[in-house]
Amino acid sequence: MKSETMKQPVLWYEIRGSLYLNISDRCTLVCQFCPKTHGDPQVHQYNLALQKQPKSQEVIASLPDLSQYQEVVFCGFGEPTLRLKPLIEIARYCKEQGVKTRLNTDGLGCLVHKRNIIPELSEVIDTVSVSLNAQNEAIYKRHCHPQLSNAYSAVKEFIKHSVGAFKAVRVTAIDGLAGVDIKECKKIAENLGAEFVCRYLDKVG
Ligand code: SF4
Numbered sequence: 001m002k003s004e005t006m007k008q009p010v011l012w013y014e015i016r017g018s019l020y021l022n023i024s025d026r027c028t029l030v031c032q033f034c035p036k037t038h039g040d041p042q043v044h045q046y047n048l049a050l051q052k053q054p055k056s057q058e059v060i061a062s063l064p065d066l067s068q069y070q071e072v073v074f075c076g077f078g079e080p081t082l083r084l085k086p087l088i089e090i091a092r093y094c095k096e097q098g099v100k101t102r103l104n105t106d107g108l109g110c111l112v113h114k115r116n117i118i119p120e121l122s123e124v125i126d127t128v129s130v131s132l133n134a135q136n137e138a139i140y141k142r143h144c145h146p147q148l149s150n151a152y153s154a155v156k157e158f159i160k161h162s163v164g165a166f167k168a169v170r171v172t173a174i175d176g177l178a179g180v181d182i183k184e185c186k187k188i189a190e191n192l193g194a195e196f197v198c199r200y201l202d203k204v205g
Contacts, residue, residue: 170194
């Protein structure tokens with residue numbers, strides 16, 4: 001799988017000793033900084049354009065020996081929580097293999113599913129990394145174009161309820177986007193009890 005080219009979409013890929021799982025290519029955001037928004041399905045050398053939404057068993061059957069990885073990361077080219085059932089089934093399998101799990105999320109899972117999904121996620125996910133992306137709703141809308149109402153508030157609620165539920169909660173924003181105040185984003189994250197991690201424009205993974 002390491003040598004897959006752009007012609008073959010991948011269900012998983014490796015970055016610096018971690019295994020990234022690509023289980024969804026759908027989002028309720030249309031982030032202006034995302035390669036997908038610009039029609040580019042490539043992350044590093046991998047083609048993440050899924051031809052169909054893979055079933056749990058299909059993903060699990062494709063996985064390599066997980067003991068060689070420091071972490072399995074649900075990330076891919078869409079929002080993993082939009083596929084909640086397979087996400088949980090695959091994460092449970094990974095935990096049974098003794099590997100740590102991380103979910104990279106837009107933090108909108110509770111809003112989308114209209115219920116608190118954090119308890120079921122926290123049974124199988126160790127670390128959650130939430131994209132806050134902005135210090136206020138106006139800047140969030142400018143860069144992320146949410147399709148759902150009250151998305152920015154929902155992200156902050158998700159962070160608040162994640163703290164204490166998961167072993168670690170990271171909050172991210174991207175330095176280099178117009179109007180994004182990284183210091184303010186960090187303050188929001190820390191006030192909610194989470195760790196802040198700054199990302200940089202055009203650096204993926
Ligand atoms: S939520 Fe993630 S995958 Fe979806 S458009 Fe935004 S950056 Fe891209």
